[in-house]
Amino acid sequence: MLTNAPRGTKDILPDTVGDWLYIEKEIRDLCKRFGYQEIRTPVFEHTELFQRGIGEGTDVVDKEMYTFTDRGGRSVTLRPENTASAVRAYLQNKLYAEADLVKLFYIGSMFRYDRPQAGRLREFHQFGIEALGESNPAVDAEVILLAIKLLEGLGLKDLELSINSVGCPECRSQYRTMLQDFFRDKLEDLCEDCKSRFDRSPLRILDCKKDSDKPYMADAPKITDCLCEECSSHFEALKQHLAKAGVGFKHDPRLVRGLDYYTKTAFEIKYPPLGAQSAVAGGGRYDGLIEEMGGNHTPAVGFATGLERLLLALENQNLLPDKNRSVDAYVVALGEKAQAEAFKLVMDLRDAGLSAAIDYAGRSMKAQMKQANKLNAKYAVILGDDEIAEGAALIRSMADSSQEKVAFDAVIEKIKG
RNA sequence: GCGGUCGUGGUGAAGUGGUUAACACACUGGAUUGUGGCUCCAGCAUGCGUGGGUUCGAUCCCCACCGAUCGCCCCA
Numbered sequence: 001m002l003t004n005a006p007r008g009t010k011d012i013l014p015d016t017v018g019d020w021l022y023i024e025k026e027i028r029d030l031c032k033r034f035g036y037q038e039i040r041t042p043v044f045e046h047t048e049l050f051q052r053g054i055g056e057g058t059d060v061v062d063k064e065m066y067t068f069t070d071r072g073g074r075s076v077t078l079r080p081e082n083t084a085s086a087v088r089a090y091l092q093n094k095l096y097a098e099a100d101l102v103k104l105f106y107i108g109s110m111f112r113y114d115r116p117q118a119g120r121l122r123e124f125h126q127f128g129i130e131a132l133g134e135s136n137p138a139v140d141a142e143v144i145l146l147a148i149k150l151l152e153g154l155g156l157k158d159l160e161l162s163i164n165s166v167g168c169p170e171c172r173s174q175y176r177t178m179l180q181d182f183f184r185d186k187l188e189d190l191c192e193d194c195k196s197r198f199d200r201s202p203l204r205i206l207d208c209k210k211d212s213d214k215p216y217m218a219d220a221p222k223i224t225d226c227l228c229e230e231c232s233s234h235f236e237a238l239k240q241h242l243a244k245a246g247v248g249f250k251h252d253p254r255l256v257r258g259l260d261y262y263t264k265t266a267f268e269i270k271y272p273p274l275g276a277q278s279a280v281a282g283g284g285r286y287d288g289l290i291e292e293m294g295g296n297h298t299p300a301v302g303f304a305t306g307l308e309r310l311l312l313a314l315e316n317q318n319l320l321p322d323k324n325r326s327v328d329a330y331v332v333a334l335g336e337k338a339q340a341e342a343f344k345l346v347m348d349l350r351d352a353g354l355s356a357a358i359d360y361a362g363r364s365m366k367a368q369m370k371q372a373n374k375l376n377a378k379y380a381v382i383l384g385d386d387e388i389a390e391g392a393a394l395i396r397s398m399a400d401s402s403q404e405k406v407a408f409d410a411v412i413e414k415i416k417g
Numbered sequence: 418g419c420g421g422u423c424g425u426g427g428u429g430a431a432g433u434g435g436u437u438a439a440c441a442c443a444c445u446g447g448a449u450u451g452u453g454g455c456u457c458c459a460g461c462a463u464g465c466g467u468g469g470g471u472u473c474g475a476u477c478c479c480c481a482c483c484g485a486u487c488g489c490c491c492c493a
Binding site: 058060117118119128303304309363367369377385403 | 453466489490493
């Protein structure tokens with residue numbers, strides 16, 4: 001249908017653009033304070049970037065990407081997330097040469113072919129940050145804190161921060177086998193989804209909603225019991241930093257991220273009232289990604305937040321700014337001569353930095369006054385033949401209905417004051 | 418990708434197998450001379466997501482498609 005945007009896309013209309021500008025401004029202010037710099041990467045990349053970066057076998061890569069062949073025969077993909085692109089840009093532009101720790105943020109459209117529902121669109125917007133080049137768990141804490149500060153700074157309450165460690169490749173693969181050993185003889189008892197998870201992503205069996213209350217689940221090995229010395233102390237240090245910063249969090253040993261690149265720290269911030277799509281922000285450490293993409297071994301952490309979900313949450317708690325539009329002056333013209341004069345006055349007002357509106361439909365005075373009222377005009381400037389003859393205009397204060405006659409060249413001053 | 422619910426004007430919505438599709442808000446115009454916000458009056462869907470089918474006749478029944486929504490999945 002010609003008059004319908006593609007499924008899963010949405011127009012951001014004039015009456016909500018203000019909300020977007022508002023949160024984008026909060027984001028930029030916050031990032032500035034934390035020392036994160038904005039980066040803008042292409043909306044599409046070589047398909048391989050995401051296959052390698054996010055990982056084949058993940059849902060995002062296997063069934064959610066917008067991939068197509070361009071006219072030059074290249075396979076390209078609309079970015080489903082921004083971390084892989086940021087890392088690519090970091091390597092390509094040798095940003096690592098500028099500092100040991102490079103801190104970036106981005107705001108932009110991402111694309112995932114998924115079944116749309118509230119809080120889940122095919123084109124959606126994310127804000128995210130990436131801190132590249134440092135393994136200190138304090139950076140993990142900084143990243144998490146920035147996420148929390150953003151959400152709390154916007155006034156959100158009732159957020160739930162969950163953290164976990166998914167280990168490094170060594171301890172995770174050990175854990176994987178332990179889990180598979182544990183579930184192997186219970187496989188028949190698990191739901192269909194979990195049977196397919198067994199090979200693909202056994203960690204996910206743990207947070208399956210259907211199987212999670214099975215009696216033996218409590219006995220399943222926990223990743224945090226299997227972490228190697230380094231991963232384990234990293235996780236402990238993170239928890240200490242968070243505690244010291246006074247942030248409430250919950251250790252959820254079942255928290256797993258769906259993108260392959262995560263190592264050690266994984267976290268998620270939920271706003272439960274959002275229902276099925278309640279994860280407002282999520283992220284973690286990805287110490288292996290940069291190497292995987294051909295760079296030197298470079299530890300990194302980041303997170304992303306879904307702006308549509310954020311907006312939903314803010315709306316839910318009534319935290320969006322009021323949109324009280326108003327104009328400084330509405331110029332009411334009566335008759336043709338007056339209209340020419342009024343048009344010029346409107347332009348002069350605008351040149352003077354004021355907002356001014358006028359009727360172009362030749363409507364009655366009453367109708368024009370109604371418009372002035374509807375537009376929330378501070379003043380109505382009335383111009384008729386009488387006024388023009390006197391070289392003056394009537395200026396009516398819409399709030400208190402007081403009215404005075406002012407000479408043409410004093411109109412702008414009067415409205416400014 | 419799977420399952421459930423839903424789809425009436427700009428918005429919120431009522432409604433019925435059969436002549437004029439309630440109501441409210443919004444919008445537009447008017448209520449004697451050039452003045453808004455209150456009140457009153459009038460106008461505003463040949464159309465009930467789209468396309469088929471059943472029927473003498475369908476907005477109301479059936480099917481498909483599209484879309485929204487909820488849950489699953491996934492994730493932000």
